[in-house]
Amino acid sequence: MIILDNLAHHLQPKRKEEVEKKVNRSPIEKPKKFRITLGEKILVIACSIVLATLAITIVSKSAVIYLENRELQTLEQQVENQLKINRDLNFQVTELSSPERIRKIAEEELGMKLDSKKVKFVGQ
Template sequence: MGNLAYQVREKQNEQQKQVQKVRKKKKFRFSVGEKVLYAGFFIGVVFGSVQIVSNQVSLYDVNADIQALESKISSQERANNELKLQVVELSTYERIWAKAKELGLDLNENNVKVVQD
């Protein structure tokens, strides 16, 4: 009988070990809500990174346009300064007097009128 009790106890221990082994085999699964949250987070990260990249590209394009406009402005300012210099050179008194003599005009001091502000 003692041997029989020992055998029963041994069978119970084996069954408990098998139950414990089955519990160890159980794998952790994500619930549907967790899967939705992870998918939403992943989509948000992808969307945010795409937005950042597209904003950087648009900033690059705008900066390129600004630099092109600044170069056009500087070249136009240079041309304007050259034209102002030509105006100053062409409007000197000596040049105007020489041009008037070429055209046959003469300075008559009796015909000069002074205009005051």
């Protein structure tokens, strides 16, 4: 029993030393919380305002461009329609001003007769 008693005596102080070493260790430092400074907050707010302003400007300009393009297409369509009307009217003018038609109306409706002795041609 002496051997066991002596052995137990040697084991107990080692355990106390280990416990003391664990207790004496410096406590683990907790990581510091990340703090945002006032200047950083101001920069973030300023950048956010600038980005929001740019986004709003881009969207509003895109809307204006869309409306202007739509108006331009409407005007181009109106011009095309007017050109078609003008072509049709020019064709009618050409038809109505033909010499044969004028002579026919003059003879049938107005009772006029063509006297070739009195006709004079003017050079073009």
